[in-house]
Amino acid sequence: MTNHHQSTRGKPRVALVTCSALPDLDPDDRLVSGPLAARGITAEPARWDDPAVDWSRYDLVVLRSPWDYALRRDEFVAWARTVPRLVNPADVVAWNTDKRYLAELSAAGVPTVPTTWVAPGESWTPPADSGEIVLKPAVSAGSQDTGRYDLADPEHRELAVAHVRRLSTAGRVTMVQPYLSAVDTAGETALLFLAGPDGLAFSHAIRKGPMLTGPDLGVAELYKEERIDARAATPEQLDTAAKTLAVVPGGTDRLLYARVDLIPGRDGAPVLVELELTEPSLFIGYADGAPERLAAAIASHLNR
Incomplete structure (x- = not known):
């Protein structure tokens, strides 16, 4: 089968990867469709496990909300390795979908939640x-x-x-x-980075309120509801995020996005909770210009 590229067939096409529970994407992700269309880019939702999808027909395949992969991680990683022009790349997906990467980051000197x-x-x-x-x-x-x-x-x-x-x-x-009690007062801060001309660049930050109210009783749910507010990142948070991204295997030049989740530790300094490089909510609806910045990031990867 011959791959079709944008140089030979009009408007570039981008797949926004989702799951069966969100066939039309998460509402936040839909916000990028307009800015992409304004750039002449056609974006389509596609389920990662839909055997009818021909991934080679797309000029770029962007992981967005395939949030049902956790119980089928091996299948998901194997699928990622078959997809051409996937962002973030399949080797990043394999590394980042198992949170034991936190031990690697901690060993590299990144302040992380003790685990x-x-x-x-x-x-x-x-x-x-x-x-x-x-x-x-x-x-x-x-x-x-x-x-x-x-x-x-x-x-x-x-x-x-x-x-x-x-x-x-x-x-x-x-x-x-x-459990770091500062999450009950200061909340969790997510710092969002998007690809730019010189690699990943800070875009915006949000605050997530406390979500965990008690024990998990084994009730299946796609995700827990979150309270989200816009937030200004502090220099200390940005510094911790930079230290985290600096030790990503393979570097960050290949990445379309990254999300660095921080909570104040017991001494008040930010510590890493998670580094989200596979399918993070990007919260582009909480910052002026963020949908356009994501569209620009996608366009930059199309032009590579």
Whole structure:
């Protein structure tokens, strides 16, 4: 089969990759369609697991909301490796969809939330102290299968053990992290970076309010509802984000976007919660000009 390129067939076509639960994309992602059309670029939603899609027909394939991949990560990564002109690239997808990358970033000197890992089949007992912890799988999206536990509460301790056992039985690695109480007041800050002429450039930031109210009871949901507000990034947050992006394997020149999620640590300094390079919400509806900046980033990748 011959690949068709924009130089030989009129308007460039871009696939915005989604999942069956969001066939018309997440509402925030739809905001880029107009700015892309204004640039003469046709954008179409496409499900990542739709066998009828011919990915070679697109000049660029942009991962946006394939948020159902967590229970099929191997399948998702294998699919990504078959897609031409995918952004972010397949090797980034393979690295970033398993949150054990946090251990690599921590070893490289990036301040991260302290994390321990419980492998499938490994026994786990809640720490003896009475603080709060967060449990979540190493492969997840949208805060799926994530819970908050108060270890001073005997019932919470039992539910925490059950949570780890549930993930272990499913063959999933569990992350154990302290709950950082600053999220209840300062919230979580997401810094959004988009491709520009000189590589990734800071676009905007948002504040996410606290989402975890208690234990996870195993109820399936695509993502947890979030309270989002615009926020100005501080120099310290931007510095932490720069340190994080500086150690991304393969560098950041290939990336279309990146999202760096930070929370104040116990000393008040920002620590990394997650580095989102696969399918992050970009919150382009919360910053003036952000839809146009995303369209410009996509156009820049089309021109490469």
